[in-house]
Amino acid sequence: MKTINSIVAVLQREFRITFRNFSDILSIFLFFFIGIMIFVFSVGANNDIFNQIGIGIIWTLILLTNNLTLRKFYQDDFNDGSLIIFHLSGLSYELIVLIKIIVNWFVIQIPFFILIPIAGFLLNIEIFNIKIIFISFLLGSPIITCITSISGSMNLLNKKNFAIGSLIIMILSIPVIIFSVGLVNTAEELMRDQINILLGIMFLFLAITPWICSICIKLAIQEK
């Protein structure tokens, strides 16, 4: 019961802090939209091109947008010692990481379910393809959140070069991009296999992320 109380307390705190700093979230989504607009202006109103590369553009911008959230993932709670306080309350670092992943997924990824159709409309992507992007994002977004979490926790160990965190996100996201974007161009009978692969990657990341991140957090706390 005490652990549940602690989990609920941390969840509430995280949501409260996130919504208190709403301008941060707003600027992240503005970045996504401006990115879409830049593609529209630079490529021109060519429906065929956007139908072919639209899903790639959307996924690329989702990745870049997640890069912006990287520094916020653990850094503030690490700097002020909150991560230690959460731990002393009886929560393991693995559980703290899971809570952070859940909050980040809700706050950063859920709005994309509204933003993606709007982006699809701006890029003149067919309705069927927008549905495919939805499915791929449903499976891909938890993976992206886990990757951002891994990268954010590794950044705690790295006091000099913060660009490495973004690089880690980009590199680890390659399989997600391949199978997510591939869903649009794949034959209907192979779609189920692609979805299964994405599901497999999602479960793998959900399983390993708390362990990897907790090790990085513990090391970073010891080094501080």
Place this chain on the structure above:
Amino acid sequence: MLLANNIVFNRDNKKILNKINLTISYEKIIHVTGNNGSGKTTLLKILTNILEPKEGGIFWDGKNIKKDPFIFYKNLTYIMDRTSSNVSLTVDENIFFWMRLFSSSRSIKEIESILELLSLYQYKNTLVSSLSYGEIKKLELVRLIIEQKKVWILDEPYIGLDQISTNLISETIINHARLGGMVIFTSHIPSNIPNLEILHLKNYEND
């Protein structure tokens, strides 16, 4: 009883702590002193299992805290040299968060009277980002009352506090020990707490 047995700690091949032995029993207050870099904060971090010593171990009621740190954490309040209150939340929001996090049985009235004592009551709906360093430090010390734990480990609790608050914290520490608690704290300021045991840490030369 909290026992530190033969603690050795090195950082970057530099000796920080060498064979430190420490026993903190109930009703005891220990003041850790020493120059900058003598390892005061390091010792507290080892006592809280945040840092791992190169040699030696920390024992709580006869059991090494490494085996199940959460048993020890149930009895521990640790005030760090940093302030853990979130600057985007108000004083009240931080307090209610800590109360829920540590399943505190303190009533709102009790907390409000403590805030009044610390001259923080008028700021209860103020964002922590608008408070001064001393006020944020006092807010951090409210955790001692919220958590209601036996062992208090305090890293520089007097820093940033005015004379009234300093005396108040000293009184709180004395009362806690009198009621069966145990306290270990670091401070550069000489303390006026009676029957204090002092542990002086010395700096080591590079090997």
